[in-house]
Amino acid sequence: MPRRSSKTTRDTYHHGDLRNALVKAAVELVEGSSPEELTLREVSRRVGVNHRAAYRHFADKTALLAAVAEDGYRDLLAAMEGALTTLPSRAKPAERLTALAVAYVTFAVDQPARYRIMFGRRLNEDGRFNTLEDLVARAYGLLAGELRAGQVSGHFTEHPVRELVFGFWSLTHGFASLAIVRRLKVKRALLESWSREVFGPFISGLSR
Numbered sequence: 001m002p003r004r005s006s007k008t009t010r011d012t013y014h015h016g017d018l019r020n021a022l023v024k025a026a027v028e029l030v031e032g033s034s035p036e037e038l039t040l041r042e043v044s045r046r047v048g049v050n051h052r053a054a055y056r057h058f059a060d061k062t063a064l065l066a067a068v069a070e071d072g073y074r075d076l077l078a079a080m081e082g083a084l085t086t087l088p089s090r091a092k093p094a095e096r097l098t099a100l101a102v103a104y105v106t107f108a109v110d111q112p113a114r115y116r117i118m119f120g121r122r123l124n125e126d127g128r129f130n131t132l133e134d135l136v137a138r139a140y141g142l143l144a145g146e147l148r149a150g151q152v153s154g155h156f157t158e159h160p161v162r163e164l165v166f167g168f169w170s171l172t173h174g175f176a177s178l179a180i181v182r183r184l185k186v187k188r189a190l191l192e193s194w195s196r197e198v199f200g201p202f203i204s205g206l207s208r
Helices: 006-011 017-031 040-047 061-085 093-110 112-118 130-152 161-180 188-204
Strands: none
Touching: 017 040, 017 061, 017 112, 040 061, 061 093, 061 112, 061 130, 093 112, 093 130, 093 161, 093 188, 112 161, 130 161, 161 188
16 A cells, blocks of 8 residues: 655645644643643644644644643633523522533543643743633633622622632632542543532532
8 A cells, every 4th residue: 555645644734724633633642641741743743744844833832732722711611601501591699600610520521631731830921822811811700700790699708709719710620630530530420410519518608
């Protein structure tokens, strides 16, 4: 069988396909290792192109990881916003907050590699990735908005919203991280019900 030439492989990724292929390959490789161990050369090899081709799309490994994180935050936001839309219009603030928690943990468990990249070492230390920063701010704003609305309606305690956000995030992030590494051995089919049990006391504690 004739060997496929490198030129043919490169031609497969015309019209922007290479960028998406590199992002997908990065996620696949992180599934079996860690973001710190990832290299552009290794990602390029997995896609089947010379590593120099990767630099046409990403200045360095951090830029590639930032692209993965951007996609991840878009999907996380969609999952959290979607969870709210499935609730009745008169759902109580505690129910809405629980829905966000469940959506967050479910995303993390279903997308562990992307989750580790999103919430690993901060990628925008030098301020290069404005889109990523905007998406992070949107995720924060979604949660903060729900907590603030609960305060305005008289359901949640009058505590600084920023501290409530960090408390909620610490709980959901810790639960998700332990579930991913199987320190918490929870079956996928039971993930939602167990999440509700774990987050229930915290959310109840917000009541005014």
